[in-house]
Amino acid sequence: MATGKYAFGMCDICGRKFPLHELRTQWNGLKACSVDFDIKHSQLEPKKRTTDNIAVEGVRPDRDADGDYTDEVQLSTVITMHFGNDGLP
Numbered sequence: 001m002a003t004g005k006y007a008f009g010m011c012d013i014c015g016r017k018f019p020l021h022e023l024r025t026q027w028n029g030l031k032a033c034s035v036d037f038d039i040k041h042s043q044l045e046p047k048k049r050t051t052d053n054i055a056v057e058g059v060r061p062d063r064d065a066d067g068d069y070t071d072e073v074q075l076s077t078v079i080t081m082h083f084g085n086d087g088l089p
Helices: none
Strands: 008-010 017-019
Touching: none
Parallel strands: none
Antiparallel strands: 008 017
């Protein structure tokens, strides 16, 4: 790339000739003069996803039709264990 006070460049937007130090690089890589220079719009940036970190205190399971917290499907999977005198299975 040319440097120095005699270096010229073309604006990629309007096509006019400018001193190279007056051209600015846009967000999309184009060289633009001060009149045609455009900053990146905020809507082009994806929003950062945030999670809901609020914990609900005192949560209990929903009651079923009987009014208690048990479910027939859950009761069918319960395993009964018999303990001896020492309390170990």
